[in-house]
Amino acid sequence: MNYYIHIPFCRNKCGYCAFYSEPAPTPLQIGAFLDELERRLAATDLDEAQAPETIYLGGGTPSLLSCRELERLFQLLGDQLRPGDATEISMEANPETLTREKIALIRTFVNRLSVGVQSFRAELRKTLERDCTQGALENALEMVRAADFPHWNCDLIYAIPGQTRNDWESDLLRAAVSGADHISCYNLTAEEGARLGATWQISEEDGAEWWRLTGELLGAHGVNRYEVSNYSRPGAECRHNCNVWRGGLLRGFGPAAASFDGRRRYREPESLTAFLAGAPPEVDEIQPEARLNEIFAVNLRTRAGWTPELWRQVPHADAWQERLRKVDGIRAQIPPEWIVFSEERITLSDSGMLFWDSIAELLL
Ligand code: SF4
Structure with a gap:
């Protein structure tokens, strides 16, 4: 945790x-x-x-x-x-x-x-x-x-x-x-x-x-x-x-703190007064697939990117083959020099990282 x-x-x-x-x-x-x-x-x-x-x-x-x-x-x-x-x-x-x-x-x-x-x-x-x-x-x-x-x-x-x-x-x-x-x-x-x-x-x-x-x-x-x-x-x-980027469980305390229990995200109110009054956090009920896509996209900002081993450690991860299929589906829209794509690894190159936003948009 x-x-x-x-x-x-x-x-x-x-x-x-x-x-x-x-x-x-x-x-x-x-x-x-x-x-x-x-x-x-x-x-x-x-x-x-x-x-x-x-x-x-x-x-x-x-x-x-x-x-x-x-x-x-x-x-x-x-x-x-x-x-x-x-x-x-x-x-x-x-x-x-x-x-x-x-x-x-x-x-x-x-x-x-x-x-x-x-x-x-x-x-x-x-x-x-x-x-x-x-x-x-x-x-x-x-x-x-x-x-x-x-x-x-x-x-x-x-x-x-x-x-x-x-x-x-x-x-x-x-x-x-x-x-x-x-x-x-x-x-x-x-x-x-x-x-x-x-x-x-x-x-x-x-x-x-x-x-x-x-x-x-x-x-x-x-x-x-x-x-x-x-x-x-x-x-x-x-x-x-x-x-946290890799979808690890997070428990946050204090105003504006976020938590993630593997399925839902929680956010404490951005207010000291509300925190002191014991106000409950907002709960973000995003769909499992959207959550996995988001975790997947966020880590394309990292040098390590994704390997099957890393992906397996994500709570409630779907199959690696599913990830390969998704990325393969958008590859034609991405310059080949931006992405390293194989059965064993999906990573962005330096030039790809610079355009992470556009790639994430395609994935989300
Ligand atoms: S106000 Fe300044 S010191 Fe305080 S959190 Fe923001 S950036 Fe940091």
């Missing part, structure tokens, strides 16, 4: 963000959230079969919590979910919220830290409305390196208004030598509900060219693309995301 805990608080709201979070929370709000999280975890029947393979603390900004609040959070997750030595425990952190004491505490529970750098250039972070000085960023990275996490990720954003190709290249180089073994690179897009992004976008050609540059440059440093936006050193892929 994979667990996701949504911590719905941020210091302030970044201009490009479409995730649900409450800016500038009071200690009372955080305390009430932790009380309700504890109540819900305790009320959930978590038997042996649901032992956590991964736990992901996302948000929002989990690292905004004080040391006391984090201590309480780790205690209740440890008691209720009972992670083992092999459980991957990830947590998102923003550099400006980290102190030496907090990192030491996080290191006692978390084995994979994801640091929201976004850009190494102060003026570009300012454009994103990220509230992090250069000093705070450098200091946080130094402390994260010293804490010696088994794995840590550096989050970057490209196509920020005003960013040049050279700026992007230099961000990539800094991330590649930062010590992080995982780098996520997202193209700033016009997210619904976000202030920034709708106003500015680079051309499709430039976007494609920067994406290629990203793969080449990080690849030259041993950090390889394993999904359209994700790069890692061998063995440092994010297990939580890989499991």
Whole structure:
């Protein structure tokens, strides 16, 4: 089982963000959230079969919590979910919220830290409305390196208004030598509900060219693309995301958290007030075939794509031959250089990954 805990608080709201979070929370709000999280975890029947393979603390900004609040959070997750030595425990952190004491505490529970750098250039972070000085960023990275996490990720954003190709290249180089073994690179897009992004976008050609540059440059440093936006050193892929992409069971807690039980998807309301009031999640009753098609299409974003073995691990998967037949049915509409198709593997090439949306549309 994979667990996701949504911590719905941020210091302030970044201009490009479409995730649900409450800016500038009071200690009372955080305390009430932790009380309700504890109540819900305790009320959930978590038997042996649901032992956590991964736990992901996302948000929002989990690292905004004080040391006391984090201590309480780790205690209740440890008691209720009972992670083992092999459980991957990830947590998102923003550099400006980290102190030496907090990192030491996080290191006692978390084995994979994801640091929201976004850009190494102060003026570009300012454009994103990220509230992090250069000093705070450098200091946080130094402390994260010293804490010696088994794995840590550096989050970057490209196509920020005003960013040049050279700026992007230099961000990539800094991330590649930062010590992080995982780098996520997202193209700033016009997210619904976000202030920034709708106003500015680079051309499709430039976007494609920067994406290629990203793969080449990080690849030259041993950090390889394993999904359209994700790069890692061998063995440092994010297990939580890989499991969820492949249709693994997911149990989410907190406002806006999603769950998947193998057949249905659930989504908690995007509201702290509703969460505190115990509001039930929305249930998405998608048809089994549509669900399988979706899982199949999503993983064509990954370098590994699909093999019969991987497909067999999907809950309630249909026959591999059925998948082959489906893809074969649309192959005439896809340039042959975009897809690797055989009895043993279905994968997109680099150029195919760039046009994943169009291929997914044909499959869905
Ligand atoms: S981008 Fe991250 S830090 Fe900024 S508002 Fe969204 S969740 Fe919070």
